[in-house]
Amino acid sequence: MGAVLIIAAQGANAQFLNKLKQKAQNALNKAVQGQSANNTTQSAETGSSGTATASSADGPKFNPSEYGHQVFELQPDEHIVYGEHSLRIVNNQTVVKVITRAGGKFYLYENDKRSGPYNTPPVDKLDSWANSTEIHSAHGKRTDWQPYVVRGVLTVDGKDYGQWMSISAFYHNKEKKKFYAVAFKVEGLSPAYYFITEKGTKKIPFAAPELLISDNDEHAGIMIYATQYNAKTDEDRIKYVQNDDFYIVKPDGSAIGPLAAVQASRSYLDNYGNYIEISYSRKAVYMNGKQVYTFAQDSNGNGRFFPSAKGETGAWFERGSLFFTDGTQINHYVLQPAVSVENGKDIINWLTIQDGKVYACKKAL
Amino acid sequence: MRAKKLYKVLFALIFFCHPASAQNYRQLFAGAYAQAEQTAAELRPMLNKYATACCEDSKLMEAIIFPELIRYNRLYDVVETGSLMGLYARLGSDYADFSIGKLQMKPTFAVSLERFMLMHPELKWVQQLGFDRVAVNDCYENRTARINRLDNDEWQIKYLIAMIKCLRIKHPEIWRNSSAEQKLTLVATAYNCGWDKSLAMIRATSNKTYYHLNYWDAAVKYSFAHVAWYRYKELI
Numbered sequence: 238m239g240a241v242l243i244i245a246a247q248g249a250n251a252q253f254l255n256k257l258k259q260k261a262q263n264a265l266n267k268a269v270q271g272q273s274a275n276n277t278t279q280s281a282e283t284g285s286s287g288t289a290t291a292s293s294a295d296g297p298k299f300n301p302s303e304y305g306h307q308v309f310e311l312q313p314d315e316h317i318v319y320g321e322h323s324l325r326i327v328n329n330q331t332v333v334k335v336i337t338r339a340g341g342k343f344y345l346y347e348n349d350k351r352s353g354p355y356n357t358p359p360v361d362k363l364d365s366w367a368n369s370t371e372i373h374s375a376h377g378k379r380t381d382w383q384p385y386v387v388r389g390v391l392t393v394d395g396k397d398y399g400q401w402m403s404i405s406a407f408y409h410n411k412e413k414k415k416f417y418a419v420a421f422k423v424e425g426l427s428p429a430y431y432f433i434t435e436k437g438t439k440k441i442p443f444a445a446p447e448l449l450i451s452d453n454d455e456h457a458g459i460m461i462y463a464t465q466y467n468a469k470t471d472e473d474r475i476k477y478v479q480n481d482d483f484y485i486v487k488p489d490g491s492a493i494g495p496l497a498a499v500q501a502s503r504s505y506l507d508n509y510g511n512y513i514e515i516s517y518s519r520k521a522v523y524m525n526g527k528q529v530y531t532f533a534q535d536s537n538g539n540g541r542f543f544p545s546a547k548g549e550t551g552a553w554f555e556r557g558s559l560f561f562t563d564g565t566q567i568n569h570y571v572l573q574p575a576v577s578v579e580n581g582k583d584i585i586n587w588l589t590i591q592d593g594k595v596y597a598c599k600k601a602l
Numbered sequence: 603m604r605a606k607k608l609y610k611v612l613f614a615l616i617f618f619c620h621p622a623s624a625q626n627y628r629q630l631f632a633g634a635y636a637q638a639e640q641t642a643a644e645l646r647p648m649l650n651k652y653a654t655a656c657c658e659d660s661k662l663m664e665a666i667i668f669p670e671l672i673r674y675n676r677l678y679d680v681v682e683t684g685s686l687m688g689l690y691a692r693l694g695s696d697y698a699d700f701s702i703g704k705l706q707m708k709p710t711f712a713v714s715l716e717r718f719m720l721m722h723p724e725l726k727w728v729q730q731l732g733f734d735r736v737a738v739n740d741c742y743e744n745r746t747a748r749i750n751r752l753d754n755d756e757w758q759i760k761y762l763i764a765m766i767k768c769l770r771i772k773h774p775e776i777w778r779n780s781s782a783e784q785k786l787t788l789v790a791t792a793y794n795c796g797w798d799k800s801l802a803m804i805r806a807t808s809n810k811t812y813y814h815l816n817y818w819d820a821a822v823k824y825s826f827a828h829v830a831w832y833r834y835k836e837l838i
Binding site: 296297316317535537539540541554555556557558568569570571572573574590 | 703753
């Protein structure tokens with residue numbers, strides 16, 4: 238057993254080092270490309286690093302001091318390694334991390350503190366790197382449930398959650414010791430469906446194969462068609478209607494809905510547990526079924542909506558720009574937007590890079 | 603002459619009988635493969651439209667983008683990509699050169715095609731696709747316009763057609779006496795590693811295993827061209 242653990246640990250370590258090495262190499266490639274900015278050699282790769290071409294800093298005007306403060310200023314001949322920056326909210330405070338290159342060496346800024354030099358980009362210290370997982374997916378978080386089930390009994394973090402006939406969806410956050418499972422068993426002569434979490438087990442009207450889980454893993458839900466949600470018999474459940482109203486059923490048994498089908502191209506639960514739907518065809522964002530934002534005509538909806546907790550206001554992020562529901566627009570100056578709460582107010586924070594200076598900006602939602 | 607023939611046979615054997623070609627990618631990539639199929643189905647009417655208009659093989663087009671569709675569905679991060687788009691629009695590719703959209707195209711890939719087409723404005727297909735009206739000077743307006751194009755499915759397909767057309771001009775040998783598999787392998791590799799690379803380089807890269815579905819790296823990697831060929835065989 239000990240040997241197995243050592244091998245497993247070595248495997249995980251090797252994977253970590255491999256990942257780190259690859260990321261550092263990528264960052265290094267980018268940095269080297271940045272050095273040869275005036276090199277007109279063209280590269281046309283779609284899937285791997287390309288070669289930089291000459292560029293100029295121009296575009297819309299923006300005064301970052303209006304929205305925040307300067308975190309640090311680059312030294313002469315110091316450059317940011319592209320893509321290697323992160324903004325994270327820790328205890329409602331912004332933590333800015335940026336990797337730079339100067340004189341062939343690499344440096345890490347953590348807010349205004351500069352560390353280094355490093356021979357390779359210290360990408361492992363970036364929050365975006367630490368947060369990325371190998372199963373990161375745009376289509377739902379999931380964990381293989383099989384190692385958690387022995388003879389039908391679900392055991393998570395050392396606790397037994399009973400015997401189940403089948404598990405249709407499962408996700409486990411080992412760090413937070415949180416999990417979500419949808420399972421069923423036969424009670425009497427009928428199937429009974431349950432939402433299971435570390436907080437307990439709740440009977441729900443039906444099951445679904447995909448869990449909706451918020452980025453912070455604090456909220457989860459499953460989509461159940463209205464005809465199944467309201468079914469009185471098993472036969473009614475089978476005779477369900479798609480593309481009709483539906484409910485988002487949460488682990489405590491509560492539900493958002495009924496929600497009308499809005500031809501959503503993407504949908505997710507936000508960090509407050511709101512159900513957000515983005516409809517490209519209708520050029521609109523819906524929160525818990527209510528339209529809260531309408532896209533500009535040239536938008537194709539590849540963005541993210543950051544609502545306030547009450548959902549009455551918010552901001553749409555797309556292509557480096559923020560469009561607030563109060564009409565404020567910040568074009569192409571927004572990096573890594575993230576929401577915090579200050580004195581009870583919902584705030585959106587972001588990074589801006591301008592004239593060799595890095596700013597932390599924010600605005601109430 | 604005989605030795606040359608023998609060399610060709612040996613080359614073909616080594617080149618195309620790699621064990622990875624026997625992989626069942628549908629099974630291997632499971633859910634991600636199924637999601638990519640769904641995305642491909644959504645794009646198909648537009649692929650067919652432009653393939654017909656420009657006399658190209660829509661199935662080949664769909665096959666070579668398929669590995670990117672698998673990756674897009676699995677790794678798309680709207681906040682990170684959106685941040686880099688803004689950075690690119692303002693500061694250029696020194697600050698951000700990254701894959702955009704379902705077909706995972708980089709701004710430098712788009713620029714290389716735009717510049718090549720600028721030298722051939724008389725070609726009918728260049729006009730048909732609207733590239734004769736695309737400005738390439740490196741400035742904020744043009745970079746913003748490029749980002750907007752790359753963030754649009756229809757324009758991505760136009761860039762894809764343009765790449766195949768440019769490849770026909772740059773490397774016409776690909777279409778001469780090639781089997782369907784050889785042709786697809788080289789076009790898919792060119793799409794992935796750089797259409798403007800030398801043919802020798804494209805050939806050398808075609809069997810390399812760089813493709814994976816993880817965010818940064820993976821212990822097991824596959825050949826981009828093999829995944830594309832697997833998909834092509836399903837389509838024909």
